[in-house]
Amino acid sequence: MSVSRILNYALYLYVLLYALIYFIYIFYINAVHASISLMSISALLLPFVLLLFFQWISWKYTDQHNKRKIKIRFIVLSSLGFSLLFYSVVMLGVNEYESRFTTERWLNDDEGRVYLVDDLMNDHELIGKTKEEVTTLLGPPTETEYFKEKDNVVFYLGAERGIIRMDSEWLVIWFDGSDKAVKLELRTD
Template sequence: MRRWIKGLVFAAAGAAIVYAVFFGPLPIVRSWWQDDNWLDPLHKRHRIADGLVLTGALVGKSRAEVVAMLGEPPKTDYFEDWSLVYILGSERGFFSIDSEWLVIRLDDAGSVTQAAIVRD
């Protein structure tokens, strides 16, 4: 019985480490966020965006603060009802048919009111 519990604890710890290394949210590291890094197989841009959305770190920031943090968003015709749109790369999962995007909505004063990750 004790051996079974030890094995279960070891497996849970291993799963937590794998999640943290390969799937967990990441802090903003400018070199990981760069535009030429959106095809990264470890999905660093996705994971940085996950952290920003999950923590609400962008809400309340001005457009200038967001651009200082993430850079000027590229021009795109996608998601025109959002104020700022950043491509993250191919959607995560077994079949990557669509792309994932970080979309940010600004109010009339220029402050972030909403941020989300969406697929096209």
Template sequence: MSVSKIVNYALYLYVLLYAFIYFIYALYINAVHASTSLMSISAMFLPFILLLFFQWISWKYTNKHNKRKIKIRFIGISSLGFALLVFCVVLLGVNESRFTTERWLNDVEGRVYLVDDLINEHELIGKTKVEVITLLGSPTATEYFKEKDNVVYYLGAERGIIRIDSEWLVIWFDGSDKAMKYELRTD
């Protein structure tokens, strides 16, 4: 068997693996509600770069009279590969969860995806109880984690692939009704 046939078979095998990788990426993005980050974007681009590399190797080991056929194959495989890459990047963008009071109030089960942005963008420590309730609405009526000096907000099912427990935001207040600490808890 010639080197060019071996390289072509390796390329076709990688194309199948590539499609499978992006299928798994799409499932994972939906299961854990992943959003854009440097790591997620890097993970999306690495298989595509390898796809281009394998095609370049295939082109190097092809006879001169087959170059036109290889060029058409390169365009087809690259287009399909790029479409899968764009699809997964769009899925990441759709999962982008920016906190707004309106979204917090209207999507009780989706709060689990908003809470990180809430914590990063809004300084809860030092806010009065009235300010917290204005920002987050009425606390959840529950006995979970409830103490006399705190408020508890239900966030939804815990993040991750296996979603057994629920996540909660617990905020404690000092004697002057100012938030002194908060925790994310799982029941």
């Protein structure tokens, strides 16, 4: 068996693995609502770079009379591979956009709050705000007995993040005697 034929089989095997990897990525991005980060972009780019590398190796060891067929295969495989990469990056971007906190989004999407809460906690200093300021920013607290104490408010965030979403997540904010926020926690029931 020639080196060219072995490389072609290896390339086709990698193409199948590539498709499987990206379908797993797409499932994961959707399930955990992943957003853009250096790690997520690196994880998405690595299989695509390997796809290009394997095609280049296959091109290098191909006979001169088969170069045209290999060129067409390169264009087709690269285009299909890039479309999976592009779709995954777009999904990350959409998730990033949907995770940006605004009071309007918070008030209109009780189930989607779970994706907004990290941005809320990073960009809005809740500790030190008065109960009135918190209510202005987040709306009225959720009427519930979960985690309820006399000096706190509780906000329902939605189903917990992750692949298996059995419990709910809650934002609990405690206030001192002068109604200033002194502590906040994310909890699951």
